[in-house]
Amino acid sequence: MTQSARKGVGARLRRKEDERFLRGRGDYVGNIRMVGMLDVAFVRSPVAHARIRAVRKSPGLESVVFTIDDLTGVKPIVANSALKGFKSAPQHVLARDKVRQVGELIAMCVAPSRAEAEDIATQVELDLEELPAVVDMVAAIEPGGPRVHEEWSDNVVLETLVDDDLSTIRANAAIKVQRRIRTARQCMSPMEGRGVVAHYDRRLDQLTVHSAAQMPHINRAGLSECLGIDQGRIRVVAPDVGGGFGYKGILLPEEVCLGWLAMMLGRPVRWLEDRFEQLAANANCREHYYDITGYATADGRLLAIDCEAIVDSGAYSSYPFSACLEAAQVSSILPGPYRMDGYRCRTWSAATNKPPILPYRGVARTGVCFALELVVDAIARAAGKEPYEVRLACLVPPEAMPFVNITKKFFDSGDYPEALRRAVRVLDLPKWRERQKRGEPDGRRVGVGLAIFCEQGAHGTSVYHGWGIPMVPGHEQCTARLSPDGVLELRIGAHSHGQGLETTLAQVAHEILGVDPDNVRLIHGDTALTPYSTGTWGSRCMVMSGGAVATACKEIEKRVRAIAGKLMEVAGDDLVLEAGRVRVAGTDRSMSLAEVAHVWYRAPQLLPADVDPAGLETTAGYKAVRDSGTFSYACHACAVAVDTELGTIEILDYVVVEDGGTLVNPMIVDGQVFGGTAQGIGTALYEEMPFDAQGQPLASTLADYMLPGATEVPTIRIEHIETPSPLSYFGQKGIGEGGAIAPPAAITNAVNDALADLGVEMLESPITPRRLLTALAAARARRGAG
Amino acid sequence: MKAPRFAYEKPQSLDAAIRLLADGGDGAKLIAGGQSLGPILNFRLAQPELLIDIRTLPELRTVRDEGDAVFLGAGTTHAAIEDGRVCDPTRGLLSAVARTIAYRAVRNRGTLGGSLAHADPAADWVNLMALLDAEIVARGPSGERRLHAAAFVRGPLTTDLAADEIITGVSVRKLSGRARWGQYKFNRKPGEFAEAIGGFVHDPELGMARALVGAIGDAPYVVADAMRLDEPAMHDAVSRAGFADGTYEHQIHFAALKRATAQARGA
Amino acid sequence: MTLSLSVNGTPVEAQVEPRTSLADALREHLMLTGTNVGCEHGVCGACTVLIDGAPARSCITLAVACDGADVRTIEGLDEDPVATALREAFAAEHALQCGYCTPGMLVTARDIVLRLPDAGEPRVREELAGNLCRCTGYVGIVRAILRVLAERKTAG
Incomplete structure (x- = not known):
């Protein structure tokens, strides 16, 4: 492996994709131009819950405005779970009879430009009978209130229970802390919105849908189900995509609508989501509530967790992840990286008149880490210990790896305590404790916070089939072809939208075949050109697509050896593949990959008659040794200064100690951690979509819905532990989501550390100045009263 | 998010602009840099029939010395003030505030007059000009008027300007070498609109001691005689500005005022 | 309306409605798709271009207001x-x-x-x-x- 270290697995190789982006030559869906293309604007519900009495098209607009009655043969989107008790909420692609969230699609308007389509949309008259809205998830699951779906008995999509008998622990635990913890609803907000360009190819009898999608093959399956045409007649192409984060891991009602429209009109049609649509109609993640109790020994060792959790699932069930995945995940991952003796968790997925939930980077892990790590800190305070001490007492130790935890998760490898110890050391905890004691000259209060988690990534069939949702992952394929000129083409069904797979998968190919990464072309995200894949989600691509590419390249290597061996009249095993050449070991006799390929394709007369005709192209599959997933993990540690006059928080230092196993490209791994951490800082301090009592979203601009900018994100310091996963091809672990998991917990713990002696403990994200000053005032009042 | 249809005129003189504005009635609207109006149009929150583009009118680009004041043309961009490309009679306060308005790309086009006419209660010039007791100069069909900045804004997005008047500029008094000022804007992120603005200016030679409780969702609140503004008086000012003691808004406005005052006093 | 301006050093003309933003004029009329549109209300900065040498938001700047201007986009910075x-x-x-x-x-x-x-x-x-x-x-x-x-x- 050493000969290829410079460009292969482990190299900080610059990204192949940068050149086009740095010159404004990225091709996003909004850049696609087709002759005769029309633009679409949607009429969306202005209210959260209403019966539709009528939708009136102004005279003369009948042929350019479409409602659900026009979409004959189009079926609703159905994303059911097979879990017992799951309630189904089919979603009509344009509302039928009722609307259940602000922004729900009601009518589709088409015109030569978007501006004109919006003009038409203003002329569609809605006659709505407004109904009481279900807005708060905690109230939603109480009996007797209004129901999102009248045919249901209540607003519970699914209830789950993991039930240990905790009575002994309850009776004997010296420390018991109970907290009610909330995380705000967020809007994932990739810089590029969603977008669809659909057209019908009469020659191929095929609908082509260009979509800013993370999972094009899944979208194709869903389009087929809804449009009632076979999958062979649908091609989904995800071009360059301006950020995903989960926001684009969905079959969109808009996609179904545009697919129908393109076929009906016989013309290309386009819809590009604007920021107002995104904020007003699609704030769709992160909203959790926990009533959580931690039991511990007098010295703070965690004994058990008892939790009741609610996830606000919104009005419908998103395809393919469903309305219950996130709450179900809460109960399976809440114990985090810790050992404990008892665990009880009851969860509800609550239906509300809000956008349907989608898994955002980190999915339930961010909320779970927030709840658990706040409780662990509360235990530390109760025990009078440093927070890292109580964690060290119950983290799964390296000698126990691989470890099956209390919810049967298989932690594959790693040294969790070392991540914690190193984070404390790199942050320099004693320095901060000293500074905290001294006090700040400007009167601010300093605090230090920690959070540690493990992240299951690239999990497969055994984990997913139990949920019984429309998509079950398990294996991944790659098609590899050595072209006649020696360029290697790789085709994968997942999609790269910032992760740099065009580079990292070329590094993988280089590792196996010695082909220069510059001579590797990755074709991805096009159902017509790539093998099937469940797509890009769940921190899976580097493990699954990386494994598939390696496996396919291994097969190509075998065939190159066979052909080159014949040509150089040596056994294939005597050949070495390096630097784009095939060399006879121990000699300087060699030929280039291009020469081998040339002979195969263009001079086959040079080959003996018995040569294997399989050639230099293959599709190979990859499945992990076991499919329970890789477990990357990280400890985040930070120091903050809290301004108690204005309620603002400055992050003074931020450290991440991360184990992503074998790092294929450390530069790209760092980029994922930086970006995820920035998003986590947004969750912790800035991002929130509030709703009023009628279910109206209250942030409609990026001035109200605040994404962290360059002044809100500090310089983040990263250190790596590299414990190879025993389960993956090179030992790599999925790390794409990790950065976004711990910051809310670490930062909130730091704030609580800063304010502990004032009697303030923040339990809700984000910590806005209003929340912080309100809590400080309440604590003052309590102290005054006491 | 595309703007509604409207007609567009780019008159070549101020008088022509005033005539178009008068003739256009309620449906006519002025546009200069368009940095406030642009988003409003894209959200279709404003639906004018006619936009009159006054950005390049030479009459609005003048800057002149008026003796004890400096007249800054309404078309002066925030960036020009930030960079010191126009005279700053406040010895740096205008330029310091300009640098915090939105973002550089917005400041390159956004104008002083446009921001004042838009009259967002959280906008920087609306509040600062009230603090400085500046005069807003407006022209209409019947001639020119000078309006006290502190009384110019009547409420959110509402001003004293008549429908056919155009702001031509702002007359800002020259502060003396002994003047001290402080300004504190509280916002969650640089460039975002203020949640609170505190201001304090003391010029013994002008006999001026004024304090500002700004970004209050309404016309700015100015303490005209702020010579002896101590903490109880600051609380009082914030309460008079409309925020009861004990509320979040009271707390942030008090802190902003306190910090502005401390800055001015060199504390 | 007919819009005449210089884009990336080349004089160009386009027929646009007065309501058309500079971003849309560049992207939809002049086929210069390097300038991306992120929020259309001036906050995100994705659409920033140079107008007469200074950065500006092309999403909240009317194309007609740029008549006669010198506009430079990412494509003109090669x-x-x-x-x-x-x-x-x-x-x-x-x-x-x-x-x-x-x-x-x-x-x-x-x-x-x-x-x-x-x-x-x-x-x-x-x-x-x-x-x-x-x-x-x-x-x-x-x-x-x-x-x-x-x-x-x-x-x-």
């Missing part, structure tokens, strides 16, 4: 020496992932380098406040700009 240095630094520092904010980010970065040659990290961050990136956490972007500032200082 040969620009500062943009070239920034592209090199952006690639070296991994200052981009999905690439959507990148054209606007480069226009702003170029302005920082030219206008504030002495800027340190806090000032660079402050000046970047009007350009949102959802992927990188700004770490690479800030480093890349600081790198180019330092290189230019060394070069004199």
Whole structure:
């Protein structure tokens, strides 16, 4: 492996994709131009819950405005779970009879430009009978209130229970802390919105849908189900995509609508989501509530967790992840990286008149880490210990790896305590404790916070089939072809939208075949050109697509050896593949990959008659040794200064100690951690979509819905532990989501550390100045009263 | 998010602009840099029939010395003030505030007059000009008027300007070498609109001691005689500005005022 | 209306409605799709272009207001020496992932380098406040700009 270290697995190789982006030559869906293309604007519900009495098209607009009655043969989107008790909420692609969230699609308007389509949309008259809205998830699951779906008995999509008998622990635990913890609803907000360009190819009898999608093959399956045409007649192409984060891991009602429209009109049609649509109609993640109790020994060792959790699932069930995945995940991952003796968790997925939930980077892990790590800190305070001490007492130790935890998760490898110890050391905890004691000259209060988690990534069939949702992952394929000129083409069904797979998968190919990464072309995200894949989600691509590419390249290597061996009249095993050449070991006799390929394709007369005709192209599959997933993990540690006059928080230092196993490209791994951490800082301090009592979203601009900018994100310091996963091809672990998991917990713990002696403990994200000053005032009042 | 249809005129003189504005009635609207109006149009929150583009009118680009004041043309961009490309009679306060308005790309086009006419209660010039007791100069069909900045804004997005008047500029008094000022804007992120603005200016030679409780969702609140503004008086000012003691808004406005005052006093 | 302006050094004409933004005129009428549209209300900075040499939001600037102006987009910065240095630094520092904010980010970065040659990290961050990136956490972007500032200082 050493000969290829410079460009292969482990190299900080610059990204192949940068050149086009740095010159404004990225091709996003909004850049696609087709002759005769029309633009679409949607009429969306202005209210959260209403019966539709009528939708009136102004005279003369009948042929350019479409409602659900026009979409004959189009079926609703159905994303059911097979879990017992799951309630189904089919979603009509344009509302039928009722609307259940602000922004729900009601009518589709088409015109030569978007501006004109919006003009038409203003002329569609809605006659709505407004109904009481279900807005708060905690109230939603109480009996007797209004129901999102009248045919249901209540607003519970699914209830789950993991039930240990905790009575002994309850009776004997010296420390018991109970907290009610909330995380705000967020809007994932990739810089590029969603977008669809659909057209019908009469020659191929095929609908082509260009979509800013993370999972094009899944979208194709869903389009087929809804449009009632076979999958062979649908091609989904995800071009360059301006950020995903989960926001684009969905079959969109808009996609179904545009697919129908393109076929009906016989013309290309386009819809590009604007920021107002995104904020007003699609704030769709992160909203959790926990009533959580931690039991511990007098010295703070965690004994058990008892939790009741609610996830606000919104009005419908998103395809393919469903309305219950996130709450179900809460109960399976809440114990985090810790050992404990008892665990009880009851969860509800609550239906509300809000956008349907989608898994955002980190999915339930961010909320779970927030709840658990706040409780662990509360235990530390109760025990009078440093927070890292109580964690060290119950983290799964390296000698126990691989470890099956209390919810049967298989932690594959790693040294969790070392991540914690190193984070404390790199942050320099004693320095901060000293500074905290001294006090700040400007009167601010300093605090230090920690959070540690493990992240299951690239999990497969055994984990997913139990949920019984429309998509079950398990294996991944790659098609590899050595072209006649020696360029290697790789085709994968997942999609790269910032992760740099065009580079990292070329590094993988280089590792196996010695082909220069510059001579590797990755074709991805096009159902017509790539093998099937469940797509890009769940921190899976580097493990699954990386494994598939390696496996396919291994097969190509075998065939190159066979052909080159014949040509150089040596056994294939005597050949070495390096630097784009095939060399006879121990000699300087060699030929280039291009020469081998040339002979195969263009001079086959040079080959003996018995040569294997399989050639230099293959599709190979990859499945992990076991499919329970890789477990990357990280400890985040930070120091903050809290301004108690204005309620603002400055992050003074931020450290991440991360184990992503074998790092294929450390530069790209760092980029994922930086970006995820920035998003986590947004969750912790800035991002929130509030709703009023009628279910109206209250942030409609990026001035109200605040994404962290360059002044809100500090310089983040990263250190790596590299414990190879025993389960993956090179030992790599999925790390794409990790950065976004711990910051809310670490930062909130730091704030609580800063304010502990004032009697303030923040339990809700984000910590806005209003929340912080309100809590400080309440604590003052309590102290005054006491 | 595309703007509604409207007609567009780019008159070549101020008088022509005033005539178009008068003739256009309620449906006519002025546009200069368009940095406030642009988003409003894209959200279709404003639906004018006619936009009159006054950005390049030479009459609005003048800057002149008026003796004890400096007249800054309404078309002066925030960036020009930030960079010191126009005279700053406040010895740096205008330029310091300009640098915090939105973002550089917005400041390159956004104008002083446009921001004042838009009259967002959280906008920087609306509040600062009230603090400085500046005069807003407006022209209409019947001639020119000078309006006290502190009384110019009547409420959110509402001003004293008549429908056919155009702001031509702002007359800002020259502060003396002994003047001290402080300004504190509280916002969650640089460039975002203020949640609170505190201001304090003391010029013994002008006999001026004024304090500002700004970004209050309404016309700015100015303490005209702020010579002896101590903490109880600051609380009082914030309460008079409309925020009861004990509320979040009271707390942030008090802190902003306190910090502005401390800055001015060199504390 | 007929719009006449110079785009990337070439005189062009386009038929646009008065309501058409400069961003849409560039993208839909002139087929210059390098300028991305992110929020259409002036906050995110993705659409930042140069108008008469200064960065501006093309999403909230009317195309008709740019009649006679000199507009430069990312496509017109291929040969620009500062943009070239920034592209090199952006690639070296991994200052981009999905690439959507990148054209606007480069226009702003170029302005920082030219206008504030002495800027340190806090000032660079402050000046970047009007350009949102959802992927990188700004770490690479800030480093890349600081790198180019330092290189230019060394070069004199």
